[in-house]
Amino acid sequence: EPEVTQTPSHQVTQMGQEVILRCVPISNHLYFYWYRQILGQKVEFLVSFYNNEISEKSEIFDDQFSVERPDGSNFTLKIRSTKLEDSAMYFCASSYGSGANVLTFGAGSRLTVL
C-alpha cells in the first residue's frame, strides 16, 4: 500500500536554529499538508499546499514557518528560528483532493527544541 514517508524520525535542535522536516507524499497525490501534535494535545492543522502554493494556513503557521516542494517528490517544512514551544510531532499528509478527500498521514517527525 502506498505510504507517506517522513524524515528524520526524531530531531533534536537548539533554540534559534533552523530545522527542515522532509516528506515524500504519495506519488499521484496533488494536495499536501503539515499538521503538528504537541505531547498530550490535539492534532493541529498547520498548512495545506496545492499547485506549488499555499492554499490554506492556520494561525500557528506564522512567518517562522515555510513550506516548499523543491522537486517532484519532496515536500518540506522549514522552521527558521526554533522556539521551545515548537517541540512537537510533525505529521505530513497528502491526498488526491477529490470527493471526500481522504488524507494519508506519515508516521511523523519528532522535533525536540532545547
Add this chain to the structure above:
Amino acid sequence: DAKTTQPNSMESNEEEPVHLPCNHSTISGTDYIHWYRQLPSQGPEYVIHGLTSNVNNRMASLAIAEDRKSSTLILHRATLRDAAVYYCILNTGTASKLTFGTGTRLQVTL
C-alpha cells in the same frame, strides 16, 4: 468546520464488537463523515468515511443516522491492536483540511 461530540473514552473486551458514537447535529448537506484513528506513537490513519448511506470496509463499518445528525463506527471484533484514539471528523471534501478534536480513546482488554 461543523463540530462533532464523542465520548472521551470507551473500553471493550477483545473479540467483542465495539460501537463508537459521534454526534454532529450541525452537519451540513455537503459534509462527509470521516473516521480516523491514531495508534500510540503513530500518525493518524484513515478508517472509513460516508455521506448518507452506511458503509463497510475491511477495517470497520459506519452506520449513519437517517437525519445524519449522528453516526457510529463499528469495529466488529476488537483486538488489542485496535486500542487507539478514534476521531470523528466532518469535512466538505474536495481538498478541504481535516480538523481534529479530542476523539475517543478506546481501550481493549483481554
